Amino acid sequence: MDSVEVKLPQGILQLTSCHKNKILLVAGGRKPEMPWLKFTKSDNTVYAVDRGLDYCLEANFFPKMVYGDKDSSDPINWLKAEKAGTECISFLPAKDDTDLQLLLGDLPSESLLTATGVWGGRADHLYANIFSLLAYKEKKKSQVILADQQEIMVLLSAGEEATFIQSEKALVVSLLPLNDINQVSITGVRWPLIKATLQKSKPYAISNEIEESKVKVTCHSGCIGFYLNFEGGE
Structure with missing residues (x-):
């Protein structure tokens, strides 16, 4: 298996990986610091989950796609993102899967995924985030990092x-x-x-x-x- 380096502001991660895609997923949990987010974006393709869209726009970039039920993000930012060419997928708040789970279901396999905005807040949210990302890793043969500052x-x-x-x-x-x-x-x-x-x-x-x-x-x-x-x- 090949190895890959992931550069984060805190240091370098050397991982065993066979990825074909580099993805930065920005979710709506604890807000990553803007210098950290801009550094980590690098050459990743960016996907956002609901309030994660607000974090992306504050860092002056648009994600490729945003998923969410619009219950925690600025509706004006959805309009800005759609106008900029972001694919915007919205759902009703009353649903079985979380916004993160819905996005993970559509992400490509064999990816190197760095997920930010997944820490902080309620314990049940963190638990769901960790095991949803673990399920994505196992199902889609990907490498997963949860990270912020x-x-x-x-x-x-x-x-x-x-x-x-x-x-x-x-x-x-x-x-x-x-x-x-x-x-x-x-x-x-x-x-x-x-x-x-x-x-x-x-x-x-x-x-x-x-x-x-x-x-x-x-x-x-x-x-x-x-x-x-x-x-x-x-």
Whole structure:
């Protein structure tokens, strides 16, 4: 499998990837800082979810597509986007799937997807975001990163690895088990693990500390979230 570098303001992620498309998805959760969003846009094709459209326009670019029920975004921005050539897909608020899930269903397979605007807010929204993105990754054979200026998480399946080369020091690094039983390795931290078993019922591999310039994580089996925090907090 080939490797790819993803440049973020906090550092570089080196990932195993066989992607054909580079996508930046801007959702309507915690607002990414504008310098962070402009830097991360780079050469990605941009898609937006509802209020994520407002974030895109504030950063002075239009997405290729926007999905949403228009319950949290500025209606004037929908008109501006449509006039600029953005494909605008709207739904009634009373529906089974979330706006994010509807957009993910139409995104191309084998993509390198960076999703921002997915952190913050209510716990149920975050839970739905993480597992909706995980389902997209598994169904469409894609690599997925959840990121903004405060938090980064790379979703890793069996046989995948990620290396983070930091330019901004992460305060916390954690491995979050997303399957019942997972086998993981992590180096470059205070408490390294080598082919350790990590269970969803006992998520002990949290609040680790980076001690080297590079942190390498391998998911040998199962599925995990490689999580980095840059803001701290209790």
